[in-house]
Amino acid sequence: MLAPLDPDMFDPACPSALTPVRVGTKWGAMIVRCLADGPRRFGELRVPLHGITPKVLTSSLRRLERDGYVSRTELAGPVRQVEYALTPLGRSLLDPLDAACAWASAHWDEILDAADAALAREQAVAH
Amino acid sequence: MLAPLDPDMFDPACPSALTPVRVGTKWGAMIVRCLADGPRRFGELRVPLHGITPKVLTSSLRRLERDGYVSRTELAGPVRQVEYALTPLGRSLLDPLDAACAWASAHWDEILDAADAALAREQAVAH
DNA sequence: CGGTATCCCGGGTGATACTG
DNA sequence: CAGTATCACCCGGGATACCG
Numbered sequence: 439m440l441a442p443l444d445p446d447m448f449d450p451a452c453p454s455a456l457t458p459v460r461v462g463t464k465w466g467a468m469i470v471r472c473l474a475d476g477p478r479r480f481g482e483l484r485v486p487l488h489g490i491t492p493k494v495l496t497s498s499l500r501r502l503e504r505d506g507y508v509s510r511t512e513l514a515g516p517v518r519q520v521e522y523a524l525t526p527l528g529r530s531l532l533d534p535l536d537a538a539c540a541w542a543s544a545h546w547d548e549i550l551d552a553a554d555a556a557l558a559r560e561q562a563v564a565h
Numbered sequence: 566m567l568a569p570l571d572p573d574m575f576d577p578a579c580p581s582a583l584t585p586v587r588v589g590t591k592w593g594a595m596i597v598r599c600l601a602d603g604p605r606r607f608g609e610l611r612v613p614l615h616g617i618t619p620k621v622l623t624s625s626l627r628r629l630e631r632d633g634y635v636s637r638t639e640l641a642g643p644v645r646q647v648e649y650a651l652t653p654l655g656r657s658l659l660d661p662l663d664a665a666c667a668w669a670s671a672h673w674d675e676i677l678d679a680a681d682a683a684l685a686r687e688q689a690v691a692h
Numbered sequence: 693c694g695g696t697a698t699c700c701c702g703g704g705t706g707a708t709a710c711t712g
Numbered sequence: 713c714a715g716t717a718t719c720a721c722c723c724g725g726g727a728t729a730c731c732g
Contacts, residue, residue: 460587463724480694491726492695498724504686506679518693518732527675530668537664541657548654552633559631590704607714618706619715625704645712645713 440476447472447486461531462505465490465498467538470507470524470531477511477523507531567603574599574613588658589632592617592625594665597634597651597658604638604650634658 448468461467465487472483483499484490490498499522502508507528513519524532542549575595588594592614599610610626611617617625626649629635634655640646651659669676 465725489726491728493697493727494725496695504679504683506675506682518695520694527672527679530672534661534664534668537661541661545654545657548633552631552654555633556631616706618708620707620717621705623715645715647714 440478443472443478443482443486445485445488448488461507461535462501463498465494466502466507467535469495469498469502469522470528470535471539473508473522473524473528474532477521479522480520483522502528567605570599570605570609570613572612572615575615588634588662589628590625592621593629593634594662596622596625596629596649597655598662598666600635600649600651600655601659604648606649607647610649629655 461470468487469483472478472486480492480495480499483495484492487495499508499510503510506525509523509525511521511523513521588597595614596610599605599613607619607622607626610622611619614622626635626637630637633652636650636652638648638650640648
């Protein structure tokens with residue numbers, strides 16, 4: 439059995455502007471990483487992606503599927519169940535993605551500082 | 566003296582949808598890589614970024630500057646000259662970016678195949 | 693549970709033309 | 713040379729509500 443996803447695996451203090459490395463869409467890289475340990479279901483994915491709306495999750499998954507990173511399988515059974523899994527191509531993305539995440543955590547402070555400075559400059563211009 | 570940028574350093578057969586790894590904007594990662602060997606001027610950057618309009622290049626550079634990846638320096642002199650260079654933070658991006666590029670070239674065929682298949686599916690739906 | 697249907701908004705992208 | 717100005721378009725993102 440697969441361990442459940444950590445609801446806090448992505449820092450909510452990290453606005454999308456601060457996650458410069460993306461896969462396709464804003465949520466692409468996060469979704470791929472959610473699937474790293476094995477197939478996940480729609481509802482499972484919603485947990486760590488704080489507050490993503492179903493529509494956006496669907497469209498993000500559809501794009502990842504279209505681009506060959508993710509596969510979608512409807513499981514037979516009495517209750518509806520859909521599993522999303524990484525394709526070989528999607529799995530190959532984990533390495534560069536890990537490199538990007540390692541970079542982000544190594545330079546987290548500088549990234550936040552730059553964002554703060556940018557914000558401060560914005561405020562200054564407003565006055 | 567710095568060698569001029571290769572006009573073909575980016576494959577024009579690679580639409581942005583096929584370059585999933587981005588830095589900020591569509592052009593961000595490419596610009597950062599253009600600055601890898603040293604400072605470059607506005608006009609120099611336009612060469613390898615086939616057909617980027619000055620407005621878009623400006624806004625991309627402004628964002629990279631705002632986010633702390635790139636510095637902008639106006640050189641004194643009779644003719645106007647502006648140099649863009651990587652900050653230490655920007656230079657630190659080169660490693661994960663190289664990993665992403667290595668991934669892209671290693672899986673180029675699969676990426677193109679997936680794009681072709683997606684296009685074919687689109688056409689099929691149209692009929 | 694795993695989605696759609698609607699409506700809306702902002703901004704990234706671009707073509708074209710003009711400027712100090 | 714290194715940009716601005718203007719206008720336009722599209723689409724990703726999001727809120728809300730509803731469906732099989």
